[in-house]
Amino acid sequence: QVQVVESGGGSVQAGGSLRLSCAASGYTYSSYCMGWFRQAPGKEREGVAVIDSYGRTTYTDSVKGRFTISKDNAQHIFYLEMNSLKAEDTAMYSCAIDPRGAACYVGRAESEYKFWGLGTQVTVSS
Numbered sequence: 001q002v003q004v005v006e007s008g009g010g011s012v013q014a015g016g017s018l019r020l021s022c023a024a025s026g027y028t029y030s031s032y033c034m035g036w037f038r039q040a041p042g043k044e045r046e047g048v049a050v051i052d053s054y055g056r057t058t059y060t061d062s063v064k065g066r067f068t069i070s071k072d073n074a075q076h077i078f079y080l081e082m083n084s085l086k087a088e089d090t091a092m093y094s095c096a097i098d099p100r101g102a103a104c105y106v107g108r109a110e111s112e113y114k115f116w117g118l119g120t121q122v123t124v125s126s
Contacts, residue, residue: 002027003026005117005118006117007120009093010122011123014085019079022078032101033102034071034097035096035106036049036050036087036093036106037095038092048060052101062088067084073075080095082122085124087124089122090124091117094116094120
């Protein structure tokens with residue numbers, strides 16, 4: 001059984017940094033598309049960044065140049081490095097994995113992802 005657990009959220013001041021982690025246990029697929037999502041209060045969940053099993057990445061426009069998605073294949077851990085944080089980055093951040101791995105890009109339908117974590121809260125104060 002695959003379990004996905006996020007960690008690393010917290011409260012920071014604007015301009016600060018956080019690194020989120022997404023640990024996938026029980027995962028034996030060689031290909032995947034992994035995505036970070038966020039949902040702010042009163043807003044729809046949005047895709048933030050994705051990475052596939054080849055290491056290819058895409059980002060939503062609002063985080064380009066500030067966020068970096070990466071992976072540790074050996075540990076099945078995915079990261080989201082967030083720098084120059086803004087108040088508008090405040091949200092619940094979740095990660096999700098699609099073991100098929102095809103057509104991996106930010107903005108793909110959430111229904112394409114099979115395994116989801118519960119999320120970690122990020123709060124940025126201005």
